[in-house]
Amino acid sequence: MASDLSPAPSVAKPIDVAVGILVKPNGEVLMAQRPEGKPYAGYWEFPGGKVEAGEPILSALIREFKEEIGVEIDPNFAEAWCGCAYVYPHAHVHLHFYLCRAWQGEPQSLEGQQLAWQGETLNVQPLLPATIPLLEWMWQAR
Numbered sequence: 001m002a003s004d005l006s007p008a009p010s011v012a013k014p015i016d017v018a019v020g021i022l023v024k025p026n027g028e029v030l031m032a033q034r035p036e037g038k039p040y041a042g043y044w045e046f047p048g049g050k051v052e053a054g055e056p057i058l059s060a061l062i063r064e065f066k067e068e069i070g071v072e073i074d075p076n077f078a079e080a081w082c083g084c085a086y087v088y089p090h091a092h093v094h095l096h097f098y099l100c101r102a103w104q105g106e107p108q109s110l111e112g113q114q115l116a117w118q119g120e121t122l123n124v125q126p127l128l129p130a131t132i133p134l135l136e137w138m139w140q141a142r
């Protein structure tokens with residue numbers, strides 16, 4: 001019988017991910033399409049990305065928003081909302097979602113990604129699997 005019980009690399013160490021939901025006064029939220037070359041390219045998500053070693057999650061959120069869409073998030077208006085874990089074939093992620101109602105700058109596509117403001121009836125597909133239940137829950141919780 002095999003004696004190596006060490007977990008597969010994908011489940012050994014969850015990766016923290018800071019995710020931001022920009023919410024406009026009319027309730028629309030900003031979604032982005034993952035660019036070519038990344039896992040799940042073409043899938044829609046909320047902007048954000050991996051937290052670096054030792055980096056506070058809110059700092060990672062602010063950094064990722066500058067890098068990906070050129071938007072300056074005001075930390076005083078970024079509300080830690082909820083988290084979830086998901087095991088993908090490429091990684092085990094721990095997602096930290098923030099609701100952001102104030103920011104500076106107009107979202108720009110700095111990584112060649114498509115951006116779209118979305119209301120409750122989505123017109124973008126497909127979504128990252130881990131994001132689908134969060135989005136449904138968000139509309140219910142409003």
Ligand SMILES: Nc1nc2c([nH]c(=O)n2[C@H]2C[C@H](O)[C@@H](COP(=O)(O)OP(=O)(O)OP(=O)(O)O)O2)c(=O)[nH]1
Pocket residue numbers: 017018019038039044045046047048049050051064086088091093095128129130131
């Ligand atoms: N940004 C974001 N990531 C999500 C969402 N849902 C979800 O499962 N993820 C997963 C997909 C990825 O495995 C991980 C995010 O990592 P990423 O590939 O975007 O990382 P990153 O922006 O730092 O980019 P890079 O290091 O690959 O250049 O989290 C979501 O709504 N937004």
Ligand SMILES: [Mg+2]
Pocket residue numbers: 047048049050068
């Ligand atoms: Mg990203």
